[in-house]
Amino acid sequence: MKTLIACLLGMFAISAVHAEAELWAALRDGHHVAVMRHELAPGVGDPEGFRIDDCSTQRNLSALGREQASATGERFRARGISRATVYSSRWCRCLDTATLLGLGPVNPFAGLDSLFRDRDQEASRNTEVRNLIHKHAQTGGPLVLVTHQANITALTGVFPASGEIVVLRVSDDGLSVAGRIPPATNR
Numbered sequence: 001m002k003t004l005i006a007c008l009l010g011m012f013a014i015s016a017v018h019a020e021a022e023l024w025a026a027l028r029d030g031h032h033v034a035v036m037r038h039e040l041a042p043g044v045g046d047p048e049g050f051r052i053d054d055c056s057t058q059r060n061l062s063a064l065g066r067e068q069a070s071a072t073g074e075r076f077r078a079r080g081i082s083r084a085t086v087y088s089s090r091w092c093r094c095l096d097t098a099t100l101l102g103l104g105p106v107n108p109f110a111g112l113d114s115l116f117r118d119r120d121q122e123a124s125r126n127t128e129v130r131n132l133i134h135k136h137a138q139t140g141g142p143l144v145l146v147t148h149q150a151n152i153t154a155l156t157g158v159f160p161a162s163g164e165i166v167v168l169r170v171s172d173d174g175l176s177v178a179g180r181i182p183p184a185t186n187r
Helices: 002-027 063-078 092-101 119-139 149-156
Strands: 032-037 085-088 107-109 144-149 165-171 172-180
Touching: 002 032, 002 165, 002 172, 032 149, 032 172, 063 092, 085 092, 092 107, 092 144, 119 144, 119 149, 119 165, 119 172, 149 165, 149 172
Parallel strands: 032 144, 085 107, 085 144
Antiparallel strands: 032 165, 165 172
16 A cells, blocks of 8 residues: 555656646747746735835845745756746835846836735736736747736736746637746745
């Protein structure tokens, strides 16, 4: 019985690695997009007195979160994605994650800004993000969007962990979830 369980667990692990490899390959084709939750920033939401133009008033990446962002960038490069078009929420934890990925210039994009306190903006922000994705799909190449859990959940129905990547398939019919790439194991 233990041997059977060990075999099944081994097959599951091989299958998960194969599925993840397929997702990384898909991100290279220009018809998929990586929607990533910022790396580890302890806490929930932002403190009272939050200002978008002052990182000292925000919840920011921890030292581990900064290391994780760099490691995630290395994961992209190890899988053949050394350059990408990168857009980020204007929140410092997202901008820092996007910058530390090291995949190219980071474009702040208000459509990716946190919905945590602005749930009434969900429909308009989702439309902005969809339009950005579809516009980029016409030119191709890897696209990485760094944003917040609430935004990813609103767009995809997925509740991602910090640093998790949700891979979306782009088609004429819209967007669909192709799969999820778990965060690096150094958590």
